[in-house]
Amino acid sequence: MKLELLSALNRSRAERRAAILITDTASGEQRLVMGEAIAGDAMEDALDAALRSGKSGNVEFEGKTYFLTVQTPPVRLIVIGAVHISQALAPMAKVAGLDMTIIDPRTAFATPERFPDVKLIAEWPQNVLPGIKLDRYSAIACFTHDPKVDDPALEEALRAECFYVGALGSRKTHARRVERLTAQGFTPEQIARIRAPIGLDIGAVSPAEIAVSVLGEVILALRKKPQRAETAAKAGAAA
Amino acid sequence: MLASDDDILARAEDWRKAGKGVAIATVVETWGSAPRPVGSHLVIDEEGNFLGSVSGGCVEGAVITEAIDVIGDGKARTLEFGVADETAWRVGLSCGGKIRVFVEKVN
Numbered sequence: 001m002k003l004e005l006l007s008a009l010n011r012s013r014a015e016r017r018a019a020i021l022i023t024d025t026a027s028g029e030q031r032l033v034m035g036e037a038i039a040g041d042a043m044e045d046a047l048d049a050a051l052r053s054g055k056s057g058n059v060e061f062e063g064k065t066y067f068l069t070v071q072t073p074p075v076r077l078i079v080i081g082a083v084h085i086s087q088a089l090a091p092m093a094k095v096a097g098l099d100m101t102i103i104d105p106r107t108a109f110a111t112p113e114r115f116p117d118v119k120l121i122a123e124w125p126q127n128v129l130p131g132i133k134l135d136r137y138s139a140i141a142c143f144t145h146d147p148k149v150d151d152p153a154l155e156e157a158l159r160a161e162c163f164y165v166g167a168l169g170s171r172k173t174h175a176r177r178v179e180r181l182t183a184q185g186f187t188p189e190q191i192a193r194i195r196a197p198i199g200l201d202i203g204a205v206s207p208a209e210i211a212v213s214v215l216g217e218v219i220l221a222l223r224k225k226p227q228r229a230e231t232a233a234k235a236g237a238a239a
Numbered sequence: 240m241l242a243s244d245d246d247i248l249a250r251a252e253d254w255r256k257a258g259k260g261v262a263i264a265t266v267v268e269t270w271g272s273a274p275r276p277v278g279s280h281l282v283i284d285e286e287g288n289f290l291g292s293v294s295g296g297c298v299e300g301a302v303i304t305e306a307i308d309v310i311g312d313g314k315a316r317t318l319e320f321g322v323a324d325e326t327a328w329r330v331g332l333s334c335g336g337k338i339r340v341f342v343e344k345v346n
Contacts, residue, residue: 001343001344001345001346002345003252003255003256003345003346006248006251006252006255006263006345007252009248009250010249010252023341023343025315025317025341028314028343041323054267055277056277056278057277057278058268059269067267067341069265069278070278211335233281
């Protein structure tokens with residue numbers, strides 16, 4: 001491996017950027033493809049699948065075997081609201097390997113006693129999120145249904161193109177949210193990325209069940225390639 | 240505690256920049272219940288110092304020896320180990336897996 005490639009690989013990891021090192025194990029030849037450069041690469045399909053799974057492995061391409069060293073940033077889950085659902089979600093997210101942080105400015109809710117094993121920040125999202133630097137490997141779930149707390153986080157998440165943006169609230173609550181975000185200048189296509197009502201439709205009732213449905217929805221967004229029909233439907237809805 | 244991949248590849252870069260001969264070994268394929276997953280790294284310098292793991296202990300010695308040769312001749316190569324042989328059994332590995340390890344020099 002060339003030192004420049006090794007340095008670029010280390011740098012991309014430090015910067016939380018996805019990258020794949022492609023090695024022809026027979027000849028030792030290598031090249032590095034950054035996550036955003038995968039579209040249009042000759043090996044696009046294989047690279048895309050590898051990036052989604054997050055796993056290194058061998059692929060066949062045009063009669064040769066290549067080893068893909070897949071480097072994806074650790075996935076973060078930012079939760080707005082130190083509520084019951086968050087209490088249930090914290091241990092589940094940990095088991096699933098997500099790096100979870102809870103943000104809630106209401107100090108009565110955001111207490112270490114209620115949240116012993118998770119990062120907890122008792123601040124307004126708009127003060128904290130710039131430091132966290134949301135990105136495409138971040139998921140955000142808003143649980144307060146208070147626009148004062150949720151909206152600034154949603155806006156930041158949409159701008160940062162988080163892979164998952166979910167917001168708790170009834171269809172009515174969400175309709176008002178859509179109006180506010182539209183007034184803020186967000187496009188219908190951006191707003192359509194918000195999953196509301198939040199969570200997979202598994203008939204969840206209790207806070208723990210809602211936490212399961214949200215965790216499932218986050219994993220779905222992370223791992224599953226959008227189906228052609230869904231993509232087309234989205235494009236149609238946005239038009 | 241296992242060193243994370245961050246530490247391992249960063250260490251390889253540091254060593255090389257300090258002028259040492261360095262090789263990187265990567266698990267590229269496993270069969271059966273191999274102890275370390277595909278993509279795991281072991282980095283080795285010319286003196287045999289190493290960080291990381293490709294097998295949880297059983298074939299590290301052999302990989303390090305080969306890696307020092309790779310540092311010497313600059314030729315990347317792929318090594319294959321069955322970790323269910325007599326030696327592996329004696330050192331406590333009864334997993335019965337097989338692994339393939341790609342070893343390359345950092346130029």
